[in-house]
Amino acid sequence: MIPLTLLTGFLGAGKTTLLNRVLSESHGSRMAVIVNEFGEVGIDGTLVEGAQGGVVELANGCLCCATRGQLLVAIHAVLQVAPPPDAILIETSGLADPFPVLSELAHSSLVEAVQVDGVITVVDAENFDRNLDSAEAAFQQITAADILLVNKTDLVELDIPGLIERGIRVLNPSARVLPCISGDVPLSVLIGARTSEKPLPTETKHGHDNFESTVLDASLPFDPKRLEKWLGALPCDVFRTKGFVRVTPHRNRVTVSAVGTRYWLSPAESSNAVDRLIVIGQNLDRAKLQAGLDACRE
Incomplete structure (x- = not known):
């Protein structure tokens, strides 16, 4: 099966920067990228560089609600490419709740073709409290993560990353937490991030907090x-x-x-x-x- 990694994080946390760092590494893997954007017009697909397996952009809504059906279509399309990719990376919109996406993947025909390799959540160290106060999605992104990257640590006081990690541990005790600057973490850290299946909520109610x-x-x-x-x-x-x-x-x-x-x-x-x-x-x-x-x- 082809490993699939879900890359999440609130608005401006640094997801695309991390994605480009991963794609620029000399790992020899063909990676396909699916980029989801909240608005009707997409920008991030243009910013993604070096995806040998191709880039598919899904605009006009979050994968967790408005464009959920499009995700399966996009993954099917990626799998039809010859040769098929070695891995699939999905960058969700900054307002997406990862749980509905994981649920859709778990209950689709794709379970025999792809396997969720991990949920990577990028956290903006400079705006951690503001984001949690502003949107339920920021909370769910932390809860769903296998690995949490506390990004932009160069923009905050030295004690802030430790305080953020403590806050994260309350929401997600089992996740691995790594501080970073500009998403600078090696691909080897992100591969195989999922050590166990997280229970999916039986009911998901997701709005976009205006x-x-x-x-x-x-x-x-x-x-x-x-x-x-x-x-x-x-x-x-x-x-x-x-x-x-x-x-x-x-x-x-x-x-x-x-x-x-x-x-x-x-x-x-x-x-x-x-x-x-x-x-x-x-x-x-x-x-x-x-x-x-x-x-x-x-």
């Missing part, structure tokens, strides 16, 4: 300093911003990644990216967000 997604037009170039100022002053209801824009003076395309008001701009590797920003949060005022972004244009 989270929503919107798309902002970024088709014209921006002044980089204005853009950075805007990103650093986003309202507290904005949890995640990501996408591609062009900046002056040379109209270079950059990748935008922001968690709250902490942001990163880096040269875009993809040549087929669309210039737009995806914003995820609660009580979003799209018109105001778009106006603020437009004010950053050159």
Whole structure:
């Protein structure tokens, strides 16, 4: 059977960064990747690099609810590729509850073709308390994990990772907890993470705690300093911003990644990216967000 790893974690925790690190390792395995996004428009599939077994993007809803049927179709499609992948990695949306996904896999015809190798949950050390307070999904992601990676430890005080681990142990005493920076953990640590089956809830009620997604037009170039100022002053209801824009003076395309008001701009590797920003949060005022972004244009 082909091992399947579920990669979870709340919005902006660092799932795609970890995924790209795994794919870039010289492990000689053909890995297929399925990326799920909460909004109607996907970005993460464009950001994933080096998946020799192909990348399938499932947008317009979480795997735990709106796109559940699509997951099985995507896995079937991946298995039809010749030669078949050595492993399948599924990156869920930041608002996905892993338990319904695991339940669907356990009760599908795929049980004879794939085997869940582990649930890896990436935890944002800088926003641990905020995320748990804001969404039930963050709680379920920790509870379901075989391995928990406490990421971004370089952004917090030295005692914070230990405090987070203590909090995690209350929710999930059996999981392995590893601190890391930028998802920098070797693939060998993540393989075979599942040492025992976790009991699945008999009933799953999953909402999205009033989270929503919107798309902002970024088709014209921006002044980089204005853009950075805007990103650093986003309202507290904005949890995640990501996408591609062009900046002056040379109209270079950059990748935008922001968690709250902490942001990163880096040269875009993809040549087929669309210039737009995806914003995820609660009580979003799209018109105001778009106006603020437009004010950053050159």
